[in-house]
Every structure is written in C-alpha cells, then in structure tokens.
Amino acid sequence: MSTKPFLLISNDDGYQAKGINFLVETLRPVADIFVMAPDAPRSGAGCSITSAVPLTYRVVRSEPGLTVCACSGTPTDCVKLALGEVLDRRPDLVVGGINHGDNSSVNTHYSGTMGVASEGALQGFPAIAFSLCDHRADADFTPLRPYLVDLVMKAIAMGLPPFTCLNVNFPLRPRFEGLRVCRMARSRWTREFERRRKPGGGDYFWMTGECIELEPEAEDTDRWALAHGYVAVTPTTLDATATGLIDVLSGRL
C-alpha cells in the first residue's frame, strides 16, 4: 500500500474543468488521489444535496494512484457518496477546487467548492478549498502551483480542529505577495439580475450582479488580501451559532 497521503478531491465546475485537472496533476507526485466530481458544472451549488432523485457515478479514469469518477449529484453529494459508499481508505484531506472564480467573503455561502470542504469538515476530515479569482474556462493556474503543494502538505501535517476548514482564494495575478490568514469580509451583492423579455411576452432574469464591499478599509479581511495581491486563507467554521446573541435573546424571547 502506498505511503503517500490520500486526497479526496471534488469541485463544482465538473470533473472536466481545467481547475480540478490542474490541481490533480500538481498534487499527483506527492499524493494518491481519488476524484469524485460532478459530471457537469454545478456552480453556485453551495452545500446543496440531492434527495428527490437517486445518484449515480461512473469511473472515467483509473491509473496507479489516481481514480476519477463523474457523479450525477452536487459537490456535497460527491463527497458524501465517495466517503460513504465508494472509498475503502480514509482520506488524509478533502480538497475542493480549484474553482474558476472568487469564493471569498459572502460567496462562501453560495460556493459548491466550499460545499466540498464544508462536507469534508462535517464528516470529520481536515478539508481545504482552493479558488482562483478568474472565472474563465481557460484561466491560468500555474502561479498557484507551489502554494497548492505547500498548503495541502501543511494542512495534513497540522490537521484542523473539528468543524473547521480552510477557504483559500488566489488573486488574479502572475505572482503573489505572499499569504495572509484572514477573516471573511462583509460584502453584499447588488444589481443581481439582468431582466430580458421573452419572445412571447413576460420577463426572465439572468443572475449577474456586483459585489459591494461593506468594509473596504479593514486590512484583516480576505477581500483586502486579494485586492492587495495576497493569497487569502480564511479559516472557516461549520458551527454557525451566533454565540454572542444567545444571552441577549434569552432575556427577550
């Protein structure tokens, strides 16, 4: 049996996307890899799951140290199916990405790439998500290469506390200023739809929009780091309790 670490990788752009294939090729020399990724793009899948219809998957690539499967479900489904029904070896790390597009700040909640890392953490594994702030299908991932290996190896060596994972976003630059550990910035999407007219009458709506920074001056956020050329590493918790509100509300409800 291999002594290399074992990685479970998924994404939301689908198993054929450039980002996940770059990630696999970059990590292959240092890890055994199992990919269970959606069979087509599932951008914006968040932590969604599929319960109304059954799931299927098929093996699309099988080589020493690398298996790739394409699954009919969401990114979260992929992680659940791999861990629950397919793998007979416990991964040392669950990895999401590399996403084509920014998953910092509030995008965390919509991101299927973060859905992968979130599910890994919920299932008790160290987990990390990688995203590049470039949504183009042919985005250039080469500047990320040394960071990917380094962060994966460190995450495995350190481990992570239960119910936490790492959200790593790379700015669109040919080289990076270094790495910053950040908090999630507060931002808000606005003008989110482009309204068009149906040929037969009535409107339809394409999601689009722009993200407004609510605290652009704060230097400790992921958005600030990205805007200044740094790789943003945001430690993320799956415990969503607003702890500070418990006592406040207890006296008022």
Next chain:
Amino acid sequence: MSTKPFLLISNDDGYQAKGINFLVETLRPVADIFVMAPDAPRSGAGCSITSAVPLTYRVVRSEPGLTVCACSGTPTDCVKLALGEVLDRRPDLVVGGINHGDNSSVNTHYSGTMGVASEGALQGFPAIAFSLCDHRADADFTPLRPYLVDLVMKAIAMGLPPFTCLNVNFPLRPRFEGLRVCRMARSRWTREFERRRKPGGGDYFWMTGECIELEPEAEDTDRWALAHGYVAVTPTTLDATATGLIDVLSGRL
C-alpha cells in the same frame, strides 16, 4: 398604505406545501405578505443559486395584503429575485418556512429554508426560519401558531444584528415545554445512502441516513431542546470565520 409590517416569505418545499400556507394564514391577520417560493420542492437546496439558466416567476395569487408568486429557482434565488426585481416596499422581516422537517444542528447547512433566512440576512434584513420536525406532507402545524406570531413580532420589534438570523425548530409534539435559545449541536450524518441495482446493471444511490449526536449530554444545544420538547431558537451567523484559528494559523502557514 398599510401600517401592518411587511413580510417576505419563501421556503424550500414549494409554494403549494402545507407549511408555507399555514404560515401565511397564521400571519395574515397581523402582516402584509409577499410570497416568492419555488414552483416545486427544492429540499436540500442550502444556499444554492441558479446562474446557468435564467429565472422566471409567475403570480399565482393576488389579494389585498397577500401576493403569492411561484419561481423557477432555488429558495435563495426567490429571495434575491423578490428583493432585487419585484418588491417596491422593503420587508420588515424575511421568513423561511414552515419547513416540513428538522433543520437543527448540521442540517442548517443543507436547508433551503435556512437558505431563505441566510439570504435575507446577507441582504441586510432581519430574518427567521421556521421548521417542524415532521417531514410528512400532511404534518400538523397547529401547535406552532402562537409561537409564529410572537416570534415574528418580536424579531421585527427587536431587529437583529447584521449578518445574523434565527433558526427556529419545533419538536414533533402536540404542545411545547416553552422556548430555549440554543447553540447548534454537533452531529454527523451516517449511512447516508441506500444502494440499489439498476435493471440494466450497475448501482444507484438514494440519499437517506441517520444523524448521530456527537454531544448528546450537552443541555445548551438545539438537539437537546428538541429532544426535551422545547422550541429551539438558534441565533445563527453568516460570518463563517473561525476566529480562534486566525492567530494559530498565522504562525504556521
């Protein structure tokens, strides 16, 4: 113009579900209501959004103080579309539910009902999600009635801090022991799939599973409250930063 508070309501079970209609009829005497809900069930939608295809909606009911629209998208899409493109009045509260089924503990992350409240909070509105621990289509919501009005009115009167919302779960009981403000329990889904054989060969997988409590003795959790007959109110944050990890990681990455 009406002086009643104005509520934007959505869910993940679809506009025809018993839960959302019970919620509307219960709150109608005290509020003006706009419903933008999925045109069919979207259970497990989480905070997912639709960007690959456009959205549409249609008005299915229009009466003084009540408009109901059915939307082709996810719960999160419904909130975005209503706030961004349809409403010309700012809601006093965004309400998700009433969900047919338990959205406590880790279910928070998969819940489309919580997707509604989360999106409301992300857009800067006070927001609350209601769920009953009974997934049956004909679940009896009548024991919830006084709590719904009381919690909605209190949430409007108090407001909520930015980036927070309330996750309210009701146990399956004819009457409740009262209300407890809780934290989100740590639990983990296991045995999540039922594997079946396709007629033509190969397997397919239905999502099912059971939820294992990781801290069943802790009396401050939502799961404990529900197990002991209380209405569980879990204040929930949309800031997912694992704050305690920032300094730890800064020295090690």
